Amino acid sequence: MxxxxxxxxxxxxxxxxxxxxxRRHFLDFSNPFEALILTILSAQTTDRAVNAVRDTLFSRYPTPEALARAEPEEVEPLIRTIGFHHTKARYIVETARKLVADFGGEVPRTMEELQSFPGVGRKTANIVLSHAFEINVxxxxxxxxxxxxxxxxxxxxxxxxxxxxxxxxxxxxxxxxxxxxxxxxxxxxxxxxxxxxxxxxxxxxxxxxxxxxxxxxxx
DNA sequence: ATCCCGAGGG
DNA sequence: CCCTCTGGAT
CATH class of the missing domain: 1.10.1670.10 (Helix-hairpin-Helix base-excision DNA repair enzymes (C-terminal))
Structure with missing residues (x-):
């Protein structure tokens, strides 16, 4: 064409x-940390389901440091309703740990770095870059x-x-x-x-x- | 029953 | 290429 x-x-x-x-019905991407975590959680699920768990999740783990200290087993019950929760609980805790260990708690802004996080493929990295950082790669x-x-x-x-x-x-x-x-x-x-x-x-x-x-x- | 704004692993 | 992971909405 x-x-x-x-x-x-x-x-x-x-x-x-x-x-x-x-966009009103889409996820709130004002905070890069939340944007990354929510986008990982969004895989093969609806934004409605993800929005339903965001408040409990981030009130308990508001920062990468807080989530990094958690165990996947204690995060899992909070996101049970979104499906794939066992895998995703591990993904987001490991992502938080990597965020703290390798990036000083700051979400990186390149495709390669973003794709190094568990649960982040090219699709998810693209969404984070374009919606959270306004970077179109x-x-x-x-x-x-x-x-x-x-x-x-x-x-x-x-x-x-x-x-x-x-x-x-x-x-x-x-x-x-x-x-x-x-x-x-x-x-x-x-x-x-x-x-x-x-x-x-x-x-x-x-x-x-x-x-x-x-x-x-x-x- | 079928589908949901996928990724990782074999 | 294939399979698995999962609950909720319709």
């Missing part, structure tokens, strides 16, 4: 899913971004790294932070994995997948 068509799709998605509006690619990008024709690949490279080349840097969010919204509401709602899709006329489907059944 060419850049003009991609940006047209971006504009329409932005109008359909207002990002500023949606790339585009966070999750399963929704992956599916929607492939269908629309933003990329031909299924490899997340190549998808990210294609998206980065396709969109201006100002759009990087929001395209992730827009594609996720669209992926959940309309461009679903099964039975996508083509009739509700605001970018159907730009969509390679939709074009192929119609071509396949009409001729």
């Amino acid at each position: 060419n850049r003009e068509a991609a940006c047209e799709a971006y504009r329409r998605l932005l109008a359909e899913y207002p990002v500023v509006d949606d 790339g585009i966070a690619v999750d399963t929704h971004v992956r599916r929607v990008s492939k269908r629309l024709g933003f990329t031909d690949s299924t490899n997340p790294n190549i998808i990210e490279r294609d998206l980065v080349a396709l969109f201006p840097e100002e759009a990087w932070r929001d395209i992730n969010y827009l594609l996720i919204r669209h992926g959940r509401a309309v461009c679903t994995a099964q039975n996508p709602k083509h009739e509700q899709c605001i970018v159907a006329d730009l969509c390679r997948y939709y074009r192929e489907l119609r071509g396949g059944e009409e001729k």
Whole structure:
């Protein structure tokens, strides 16, 4: 897909899913430490579930130092409702310990350093950088971004790294932070994995997948 | 039943 | 590439 068509799709998605509006329901990323921990906890879960545990978690462990002193076993009950709590309790305690031991309690601001924390892959690191630090080094690619990008024709690949490279080349840097969010919204509401709602899709006329489907059944 | 703004390990 | 980890919402 060419850049003009991609940006047209971006504009329409932005109008359909207002990002500023949606951010109210997203996680509060004002504190980098909390942002890192909450983003780790967010994996394969809803932001509602994560928001439900944030107050108890951070009132008990307000700093990296406090969380570093805890044992995963005592943190686990506090985050039981988010799922994957056994693994995630270990991730966030070890993350806090590494934060204190290697970074003086300050959350680092590079992709490489962030990905050295347990539970932080490229997707999570991208989110922390772009939302907590306003640093755009790339585009966070999750399963929704992956599916929607492939269908629309933003990329031909299924490899997340190549998808990210294609998206980065396709969109201006100002759009990087929001395209992730827009594609996720669209992926959940309309461009679903099964039975996508083509009739509700605001970018159907730009969509390679939709074009192929119609071509396949009409001729 | 199915899915959720994934990452680590085999 | 595959599998596992998990509870909650719908």
